Amino acid sequence: MDIPGGIFKSYDIRGVYPEELNEEFAVPITRAIYKVISDQLSVTKPLTIAVGRDMRLSSPAIFEAVSKTLVELGAQVIDLGIVSTPTFYFAVYKYGYDGGIQITASHNPKQYNGLKIVRRSPTGLVKIGKNTGMSEIKKMSQEGVDIVSRGEGSLTKRDGVLEEEVQNALKIAGYPEVKRFKIVADAANALGALYIDALFKAIPGELIKMNFELDGTFPAHQADPLQPETLVDLQKKVLEEKADFGLAPDGDGDRLLFIDEKGQIIQPSLITALVAKELLSEKKGETILFDIRYILTPKKIVEEYQGKYEITKVGHAFITEKMHETGALFAGESSAHYFFRETGNAESQLPMILLVLKVMSREGKPLSEIVEGLKRSHESGETNFRVKNALEIIEALKEKYSDAEISTLDGVAVTYKDWRFSLRTSNTEPLLRLNIEHIGKEGLEDKKQELLAEIEKLAKFEDLPK
Numbered sequence: 001m002d003i004p005g006g007i008f009k010s011y012d013i014r015g016v017y018p019e020e021l022n023e024e025f026a027v028p029i030t031r032a033i034y035k036v037i038s039d040q041l042s043v044t045k046p047l048t049i050a051v052g053r054d055m056r057l058s059s060p061a062i063f064e065a066v067s068k069t070l071v072e073l074g075a076q077v078i079d080l081g082i083v084s085t086p087t088f089y090f091a092v093y094k095y096g097y098d099g100g101i102q103i104t105a106s107h108n109p110k111q112y113n114g115l116k117i118v119r120r121s122p123t124g125l126v127k128i129g130k131n132t133g134m135s136e137i138k139k140m141s142q143e144g145v146d147i148v149s150r151g152e153g154s155l156t157k158r159d160g161v162l163e164e165e166v167q168n169a170l171k172i173a174g175y176p177e178v179k180r181f182k183i184v185a186d187a188a189n190a191l192g193a194l195y196i197d198a199l200f201k202a203i204p205g206e207l208i209k210m211n212f213e214l215d216g217t218f219p220a221h222q223a224d225p226l227q228p229e230t231l232v233d234l235q236k237k238v239l240e241e242k243a244d245f246g247l248a249p250d251g252d253g254d255r256l257l258f259i260d261e262k263g264q265i266i267q268p269s270l271i272t273a274l275v276a277k278e279l280l281s282e283k284k285g286e287t288i289l290f291d292i293r294y295i296l297t298p299k300k301i302v303e304e305y306q307g308k309y310e311i312t313k314v315g316h317a318f319i320t321e322k323m324h325e326t327g328a329l330f331a332g333e334s335s336a337h338y339f340f341r342e343t344g345n346a347e348s349q350l351p352m353i354l355l356v357l358k359v360m361s362r363e364g365k366p367l368s369e370i371v372e373g374l375k376r377s378h379e380s381g382e383t384n385f386r387v388k389n390a391l392e393i394i395e396a397l398k399e400k401y402s403d404a405e406i407s408t409l410d411g412v413a414v415t416y417k418d419w420r421f422s423l424r425t426s427n428t429e430p431l432l433r434l435n436i437e438h439i440g441k442e443g444l445e446d447k448k449q450e451l452l453a454e455i456e457k458l459a460k461f462e463d464l465p466k
Contacts, residue, residue, distance in 0.1 A: 001024075001025065001028055001141075001142070001144075003025050003028065003029070003141050003142050004020045005138060005142065006020070007020050007021055007114075008134055008135075008137065008138040008141075009129075009134075009427070009428060010129055010130040010134070010315055010317065010427040010428065011116075011127065011129045011130075011315055011316055011317045011427065011428075012106075012114050012115060012116045012117070012129070013029065013114050013115040013116075013117075013134075013137075014105050014106075014108060014112060014113075014114030014115075015112065015113070015114065016111050016112055017056075017058040017062075017111060017112065017113045018058070021062075021112075021113055021114065021115075022058075022061075022062070023061045023062055023064065023065035024065070025141075026062050026065040026066050026069070026115075027065055027069050028140075028141045028142075028144065028145070029115065029137065029141045030065070030066045030069040030070060030101070031069060031073065031140070031141075031145050031147055032136070032137045032138075032139075032140035032141045032145050033099075033101060033115075033117055033128070033137055034047065034049070034069075034070060034073050034075065034147065035140060035145050035147050036128065036133045036136050036137050036140070037049075037098060037099040037117075037119045037128075038147075040119060040126075040133060041098060041099075041119065041120070043098070044150070045150065046073075046074040046075055046076060046150040046151050046153065047075050047076070047098040047099060048075065048076040048077075048078065048097045048098050048099075049070050049075045049076070049077055049078070049097065049098060049099050049100060049101065050077075050078040050080055050088065050091055050092050050095075050097045050099075050100040050101075050158070051063060051066055051067055051070070051077060051078065051079060051080065051100065051101050051102075051103070052080035052081070052082070052083040052085075052087070052088035052091070052100070052101075052102045052103065052104075053080075053081070053082055053083075053102070053103035053104065054082065054102075054103065054104040054105075054190070054191055054216070054251065054252055055082055055189075055190065055191065055214040055215065055216045056104070056105065056110065056112075056113055056216035057110070057216045057217065058113045058216075059082075059103050059104075059113060059216070062103050062113060062115075063103055066101055066103065066115075067079065067155055070153060071153035071154065071155055072149060072153065073147065073149055073150065073153065074149045074150035074151040074152065074153045075150075075153045076153065076154050076156070077153065077154065077155045077156070078091075078095075078097060078156055078157075078158045079155055079156065079157045079158065080158055080161060081157065081158075081159075082191070082194075082214065083102075083161065083162070083191070083194065084191035084192060084194055084195050084249075084252060084253030084254070085102050085104060085106070085116060085191070085252040085253055085254040085347065086165070086195065086253055086254055086343070086346070086347050086348045086349055086350070087161055087162055087165050087194070087195060087253075088100060088102040088116075089118065089125060089343060089344060089346035089347065089348070090161065090164075090165045090168065090343055090344075090346070090348065091158065091161045091165075092118055092120070092125060092344070093120075093124065093125050093343060093344030093346065094161075094164065094165075094168070095158075096120060097120065098119060098120055099117070099118060099119040099120065100117070100118050100119075101115055101116070101117055102115070102116040102117075102252070103115060104116060104191075104251065104252040105251070105252075106250060106251050106252045106254070107222070107223050107224035107225075107226070107250040107251045107252075107255070108224075108251070109218070109222055110216060110217050110218050116252075117133075117137075118346070121324065123324045123327070123345070124320075124323070124324060124341070124344035124345035124346070125320065125344040125345060125346050126320070126321075126324070127316065127317040127320045127321075127346075128317075129315070129317030129318075130317065130427075131317070131318075131321065132317065132321070162194060162195060162198045163198065165195065165198075165348075165350060166195075166198050166199055166202050166350060167202075168342070168343070168350075169199070169348065169350035169351045169354055170202070170354065171342075172340060172342050172343075172348075172351040172354075173351050173354035173355050173358055174282065174358070176354060176355075176357065176358035176361065177361060178203050178204055178205070178354070178357045178358060178361050179204065179357075179360070179361040180204040180205055180206065181204075181205050181206070181244040181245075181357060181360065182205070182206045182208065182241060182242070182243045182244050183200070183205055183206070183207055183208065183243060183244060183245060183246070183247060184208040184210065184234060184237045184238050184241055184243045184245075184246045184247070184259075185207060185208070185209060185210065185212075185246065185247040185248075185249075186210040186211055186220075186231075186233065186234040186237070186246070186247070186248050187209070187210070187211050187212050187249060188211050188218060188220060188221060188222070188223035188225075188230065188248075188249070188250075188251065189211045189212075189213055189214060189215040189216075189217075189218055189219060189220055189223070190214070190218070190223040190249070190250070190251040190252070190253065191214070191249070191251065191252050191253040192247075192249025192250070192253040192256070192349070193209070193211075193212040193213075193214065193249075194214075194253070195253060195349065195350055196247060196249070196353075197209070197212065199350055199353060199354070203354075203357070205357075208237065208241055208243065210233065210234060210237060218251075220233075221233075223249075223250050223251035224250055224251070225248035225249070225250055225255065225256075225257040225336070226250075226255075226257075226335060226336070228265070230248070231248055231257070231259065231265060234246045234248055234259055235259055235263040235264075235265075236263070238259050238260075238261065238263050239262075239263045242261075243261065244261055244360065244366070244367065245258055245259060245260055245261055245356070245367045246258070246259030246263075247259070247353065249349065250336075253349065254316070254337060254347040254349070255335060255336040255337055255347075255349075256336055256338070256349040256352060256353075257336050258271055258356065258367070260366070260367045260368040260371070261366045261367060261368060262368050264368065266367070266368075266371055267294070267379055268332060268333065268334050268335065268336040269290065269294040269295075269297050269298055269332070269334055269379065270297060270371040270374055270375060271332065271336075271338070271352065271356070271371070272288075272290055272297075272298045272332025272333075272338070273297050273298045273301040273332075273371075273374045273376075274355070274356065274359060274370065274371060274374055275330060275332065275338070275351075275352060275355050275356075276288045276298060276301055276302055276305070276307065276330060276332070277301050277304075277305050277374065278355050278358065278359055279329055279330055279355075280302065280305040280306065280307040281305060283329060284305070284306045284307065285306060285307065285308065286307055286308070286328070286329040286330075287307065287308045287309065287310060287326050287327065287328040287329060288302045288307050288308070288309050288310075288328060288329065288330050288331070288332075289309070289310050289311075289312050289319060289322055289323060289326065289328045289330070289331035289332075289339075290309065290311065290312070290331065290332050290333070290334075291311070291312050291313065291314045291315075291319065291333050291334055291410075292311055292312065292313065292314060292407065292409055292410045292411075292413050292422050292424070293314060293334040293382075293422045293433075293435040294334050294377075294379050294422075294435060294437050295311055295420075295437075296376055296377035296420065296437050296439065297374065297375060297376040297377050297437075298332065300376040300377075301374060301376065310322060310326055310328065311407075311409065312331070312409075313409055313410040314333070314334070314335075314410055314424065314427065315427050316333065316337050316339075316347065319331050319333060319337070319339055320339065320345045320346065323339060323341065323345035324345060327341070328341060328345075329341050334435070338351075338352050376439070377437045377438060377439055378437065378438050378439075378440070378441045378444045379435070379436070379437045379444075380434075380435060380436035380437065380444060380448050381435075382433055382434065382435050383433070383434045383435075383448075383452070384426075384431045384432070384433055384434075385431065385432040385433075385434070385455060385459060385461070386430060386431055386432075386461065386462040387432050387459045387460055387461055387462060388460040388461075388462055389458070389459065389460045390425050390432040391425070392458065393423070393432060393455055393458045393459060394411050394412050394423055394424075394425075394432075396454075396458050397412060397414070397423060397451075397454060397455075397458075398412045398414070400454065401414040404416050404420075410422070410424045411423050411424025411425060411433075412424070418438065418439040418440065418443070419436070419437065419438040419439065419443060419444075419447050420436070420437055421434065421435065421436040421437075421447070421451060422434070422435045422436075430462075432455075434451060434452075434455070436448050436451065
């Protein structure tokens with residue numbers, strides 16, 4: 001079967017429906033997934049596999065193909081229904097299923113769909129990605145796999161997962177006494193609506209809903225809060241309502257951006273620092289993870305609150321791997337993914353909301369003031385370049401700044417006493433990504449212009465930076 005190789009990504013499977021991913025292609029892909037999970041778990045018994053899906057128009061057809069194929073292979077299939085990706089992860093971990101498939105294309109536009117895959121392990125969930133089985137799935141999907149049915153499969157619906165996820169989040173946050181705040185949330189007609197709505201049925205607060213009706217055509221805007229234009233209406237609404245903060249989840253709900261009461265976007269590294277401080281105040285000596293792009297603020301906060309830290313490659317599959325390896329309590333990614341040991345090392349946004357509310361309730365300060373007090377550096381925001389010679393540029397800048405502390409964990413990261421930058425290729429797009437941070441705000445723009453000039457001298461552009 002002529003399945004495009006490009007749909008097999010570093011973290012998941014994702015492509016345009018129906019040209020690149022459809023119900024026909026889903027059959028051999030599902031067979032390959034089942035084989036890889038069976039082999040990794042070294043079991044011969046029928047597997048129990050949870051299947052969730054998003055609200056995209058193509059998801060019901062793909063769900064039908066995936067679940068039917070699994071049943072034919074003898075699997076005990078648990079239908080989770082329409083659930084966010086964090087809820088899907090919670091269910092697989094909580095109920096000890098052998099594995100799971102979430103049908104979603106996350107924040108991608110409406111014409112896409114995809115599959116996220118996990119399996120159980122003794123220390124939590126393993127995400128199937130670049131280093132954990134995706135190559136085998138790609139090969140077997142394209143070439144076929146010899147696998148026989150292991151008996152009579154079944155399909156069972158599972159209800160009540162979301163309510164249990166809310167209770168688990170309350171436990172992680174220490175069952176906080178939360179004051180009544182006014183919160184605006186723009187769910188972009190996507191899955192974050194489900195868990196935000198469920199949370200505010202369990203805690204005090206006024207929730208002002210924007211675009212909470214599930215709609216796979218995304219009529220309001222693309223469900224990608226990393227695109228600043230998608231946040232404009234939310235920022236305005238926060239100011240109009242004099243709200244305490246705003247929430248912007250992505251399409252499948254595994255990323256979450258916070259907007260402060262002034263309508264400003266809060267850098268995810270500051271939210272990481274806030275949560276790390278809160279968790280370490282109760283559990284000193286624990287390990288916190290954050291990715292290579294922005295490290296100065298979370299590193300300093302972790303040190304101040306007697307924790308340990310490790311720096312990871314960018315990408316949720318890589319972060320989850322590192323959590324298994326280190327036993328970390330919590331991890332925060334610069335793209336607003338947040339991970340907890342107590343959710344199987346997977347993303348979970350409900351504890352994030354609760355912990356922010358807990359800190360605000362205790363300190364009696366606006367969110368902008370709380371995060372400003374945590375800031376130990378200033379960040380440039382990401383600049384992307386579409387170039388033909390990304391690796392050549394990385395090598396050249398590594399040489400130019402060779403008097404600094406150099407890391408090649410993910411592209412190149414260059415660290416001086418008062419500033420640093422990360423330059424890396426994207427795992428999901430043909431882009432070179434630049435991130436800069438500086439201890440003082442004044443020097444940040446100078447360093448940015450310096451690096452942009454260096455890259456422009458070296459670059460063979462496919463088009464202009466964006």
